[in-house]
Amino acid sequence: MDFALSTDQTLIRDSVDRFVADNYSQVQRAAIVASADGFSRAHWEKFASLGWLGIAFPEDRGGFGGSPVETMILAEAFGRGLVLEPFVPSVVLGGTALAYGASAQAHHDLLEAMIGGEKLLTFAWAEPGSRYDYGTVETQARSDGSDLLIEGTKLAVPFAAAADTYVVTVRTSGEKHDPSGVSVVLVDRETPGLSRRDYRTVDDRRASTLEFRSVRVPKANVLGELGAGLPLVERIIDAGLGALAAEAVGNASVLLRRTVEYLKTRKQFGVPIGTFQALQHRAVDMLIQVELARSITYYGTNALAGDAAPADRMRALSATKAQVARSARIVGESAIQLHGGIGMSEEYAVGHYFKRLSMIELELGDVDFHLRRYVALGKAGGATAASAAAHAVAHA
Amino acid sequence: MDLSFSPRELAFREEVRDFIRAELPAEVAAKMQAGTELSKADYVAWQRKLNARGWLAPNWPVQYGGTAWSVVEKHIFDEEMALGGAPRQIPFGVSMVAPVIIEFGSEEQKQRYLPRILSSEDWWCQGYSEPEAGSDLASLKTRADRDGDHYVINGQKTWITLAQFANMIFVLARTDQAAKKQEGISFILVDMTTPGVSVRPIVTIDGGKEINEVIFENVRVPVENRVGNEGEGWTYAKFLLEHERNGTAGVAGSFQLLERLRAIARAQRSNGATVLDDERFAERVAAVEIELTALSYAQLRSLAAESAGKRPGPESSFIKITGTEIQQAIATLMMEASAHDALDPAEHSALWYFNMRKTSIYAGSNEIQRNIIAKRILGL
Numbered sequence: 001m002d003f004a005l006s007t008d009q010t011l012i013r014d015s016v017d018r019f020v021a022d023n024y025s026q027v028q029r030a031a032i033v034a035s036a037d038g039f040s041r042a043h044w045e046k047f048a049s050l051g052w053l054g055i056a057f058p059e060d061r062g063g064f065g066g067s068p069v070e071t072m073i074l075a076e077a078f079g080r081g082l083v084l085e086p087f088v089p090s091v092v093l094g095g096t097a098l099a100y101g102a103s104a105q106a107h108h109d110l111l112e113a114m115i116g117g118e119k120l121l122t123f124a125w126a127e128p129g130s131r132y133d134y135g136t137v138e139t140q141a142r143s144d145g146s147d148l149l150i151e152g153t154k155l156a157v158p159f160a161a162a163a164d165t166y167v168v169t170v171r172t173s174g175e176k177h178d179p180s181g182v183s184v185v186l187v188d189r190e191t192p193g194l195s196r197r198d199y200r201t202v203d204d205r206r207a208s209t210l211e212f213r214s215v216r217v218p219k220a221n222v223l224g225e226l227g228a229g230l231p232l233v234e235r236i237i238d239a240g241l242g243a244l245a246a247e248a249v250g251n252a253s254v255l256l257r258r259t260v261e262y263l264k265t266r267k268q269f270g271v272p273i274g275t276f277q278a279l280q281h282r283a284v285d286m287l288i289q290v291e292l293a294r295s296i297t298y299y300g301t302n303a304l305a306g307d308a309a310p311a312d313r314m315r316a317l318s319a320t321k322a323q324v325a326r327s328a329r330i331v332g333e334s335a336i337q338l339h340g341g342i343g344m345s346e347e348y349a350v351g352h353y354f355k356r357l358s359m360i361e362l363e364l365g366d367v368d369f370h371l372r373r374y375v376a377l378g379k380a381g382g383a384t385a386a387s388a389a390a391h392a393v394a395h396a
Numbered sequence: 397m398d399l400s401f402s403p404r405e406l407a408f409r410e411e412v413r414d415f416i417r418a419e420l421p422a423e424v425a426a427k428m429q430a431g432t433e434l435s436k437a438d439y440v441a442w443q444r445k446l447n448a449r450g451w452l453a454p455n456w457p458v459q460y461g462g463t464a465w466s467v468v469e470k471h472i473f474d475e476e477m478a479l480g481g482a483p484r485q486i487p488f489g490v491s492m493v494a495p496v497i498i499e500f501g502s503e504e505q506k507q508r509y510l511p512r513i514l515s516s517e518d519w520w521c522q523g524y525s526e527p528e529a530g531s532d533l534a535s536l537k538t539r540a541d542r543d544g545d546h547y548v549i550n551g552q553k554t555w556i557t558l559a560q561f562a563n564m565i566f567v568l569a570r571t572d573q574a575a576k577k578q579e580g581i582s583f584i585l586v587d588m589t590t591p592g593v594s595v596r597p598i599v600t601i602d603g604g605k606e607i608n609e610v611i612f613e614n615v616r617v618p619v620e621n622r623v624g625n626e627g628e629g630w631t632y633a634k635f636l637l638e639h640e641r642n643g644t645a646g647v648a649g650s651f652q653l654l655e656r657l658r659a660i661a662r663a664q665r666s667n668g669a670t671v672l673d674d675e676r677f678a679e680r681v682a683a684v685e686i687e688l689t690a691l692s693y694a695q696l697r698s699l700a701a702e703s704a705g706k707r708p709g710p711e712s713s714f715i716k717i718t719g720t721e722i723q724q725a726i727a728t729l730m731m732e733a734s735a736h737d738a739l740d741p742a743e744h745s746a747l748w749y750f751n752m753r754k755t756s757i758y759a760g761s762n763e764i765q766r767n768i769i770a771k772r773i774l775g776l
Binding site for chain 1: 679687
């Protein structure tokens with residue numbers, strides 16, 4: 001065990017920080033937010049050429065043989081910079097789906113194209129009736145010869161308007177909560193019958209509601225095993241949880257730094273407001289939460305990196321998300337409160353960090369969901385929660 | 397960065413487990429399980445086992461009996477000791493006065509006191525707080541007046557944990573009455589059998605008798621019992637406090653307390669289900685366990701930074717705050733899990749809840765720790 005960054009890892013972190021310093025002033029960022037895609041294709045190409053998109057994937061797949069630690073370092077740096085490019089949706093969620101679910105040459109090729117920056121991916125799992133339970137799947141995929149016919153609705157699909165290919169969870173058999181009968185399938189954006197409602201999210205990203213009406217895809221598009229896709233979904237979600245946690249840590253550490261700077265410079269009653277003990281202690285509580293979030297993120301990243309049993313990995317990642325989300329809430333709200341009125345202003349960066357951090361709290365499951373998942377996975381047998389049932393299947 | 401345990405570290409974990417299984421006396425294990433107080437003999441018996449193995453003072457330099465373990469190995473050791481139900485380390489000798497003696501003491505003091513700590517011949521206690529000097533420790537009034545080769549100590553120290561077991565006390569006393577507050581304080585080692593030293597128990601709200609007052613009336617102590625320079629005791633005191641904070645976080649012990657909490661919650665039933673089956677309760681336990689997991693990694697990070705050449709700094713304040721809040725949260729859950737049984741003193745959970753109030757007060761209250769972080773980390 002060694003907490004120090006290696007030379008290579010330090011280089012990665014510094015190169016992202018430099019990129020952010022050069023390309024992510026508030027004005028530059030506002031221009032990207034207002035652009036058609038909501039992120040910069042030029043930046044994305046740069047990410048590809050610098051190797052950031054493939055850093056954690058095996059070398060024989062066009063990657064660089066890194067580990068979830070490298071993903072953590074990148075995601076944290078993106079979090080610090082409030083970077084808009086779809087790193088988590090395309091690289092972490094989409095990339096993990098392909099890295100663990102590829103069963104045909106076309107899937108391997110797609111991963112390489114994603115790593116090269118030619119193809120953009122995203123992950124479509126949430127539904128009107130699922131809330132955060134990724135095991136609840138009502139989107140139906142009926143077998144029709146060598147094809148699947150997909151019918152259903154997916155919510156909050158990140159950057160779907162720009163993504164070329166969607167990784168979609170569908171039900172190929174069973175009832176909506178059944179752990180078996182879930183499949184993971186690739187669907188191209190322009191497939192007939194697939195329609196979108198695109199919107200700009202409250203934290204200035206892009207997302208879409210997808211409607212599948214008799215969307216026909218070949219069965220060759222199935223990742224992993226038909227009808228037994230839940231372990232793959234869990235793998236994808238866990239990878240996403242790790243990266244989101246790191247992004248939150250980067251974000252929260254900036255909120256802490258900026259808040260402390262503000263406390264030192266803002267004067268009221270003739271003195272810097274940072275001389276008031278009530279405000280000092282609230283700032284200290286922010287620091288404590290940033291440290292706890294960072295520490296649990298290391299723990300979760302370790303669970304992703306090792307060959308932990310799926311149930312242990314899932315439990316570690318739920319612990320990570322529950323703690324990070326709880327810490328994020330305290331840090332975000334305190335940052336706004338300690339800034340006072342200026343924290344409410346659209347012109348001021350702190351509010352933008354706060355909005356992103358608040359949405360990370362909800363993404364891929366909030367505190368309550370992950371506490372429940374953690375408890376359910378910790379029970380020896382007899383679990384009732386869907387995720388624990390899923391875990392039983394994953395082990396069967 | 398490599399966040400996993402190496403094969404060597406995993407093997408070491410097994411070694412510690414085997415040691416505890418083989419050496420922990422059954423009656424001590426039973427008391428630990430039940431949460432009953434240990435006697436001095438219980439503690440000493442365990443310390444002797446550890447010493448025989450060379451594991452009593454892992455943090456000391458090897459030449460004095462330390463283990464030269466890495467921070468990760470120390471962490472594993474602490475964790476296994478707690479999970480294995482071994483008695484907690486009594487810190488006053490091994491972890492408090494010894495590092496001060498090693499860092500600032502004379503060669504004679506090292507030769508005399510360190511072996512006696514290892515052999516459990518000496519039991520140390522800490523003479524810091526006074527009735528008028530709590531959080532504002534530097535306002536202490538106990539005086540040590542020079543009289544030839546001796547200091548004559550007069551004053552009153554309070555909140556002294558397990559002084560009833562101790563034969564030695566380290567005392568902060570004012571050797572220069574004219575100097576400014578933090579100056580003029582010296583760090584003095586006192587044999588408690590010296591005439592004029594008396595110990596009076598203070599009964600706490602849980603009925604416990606673990607803390608005491610120690611009164612000094614014209615106690616004559618040889619000048620060579622002063623550690624380091626006269627008037628520089630405050631520097632040594634702060635050095636000790638930073639060492640103390642990491643220990644008071646009780647991270648490893650809290651993992652063990654969680655097991656006890658689960659045992660209580662499993663034994664309590666309503667409508668055929670246990671309290672641990674109650675989802676809301678289970679989630680509250682989970683939230684504490686998760687925070688403790690985060691803290692345990694935070695402590696590892698802090699220790700790793702320390703081993704990279706830094707002494708424990710203000711980060712230890714954050715560990716102390718969170719660790720003690722977690723200890724209290726577990727105590728609260730234990731009491732709540734016990735329901736009606738909590739009223740019965742034979743069932744310890746409410747008493748434990750009362751007792752645990754101390755953790756956010758001692759070793760520098762959590763508010764003082766926040767002041768330290770605000771000033772020294774955040775620069776406010």
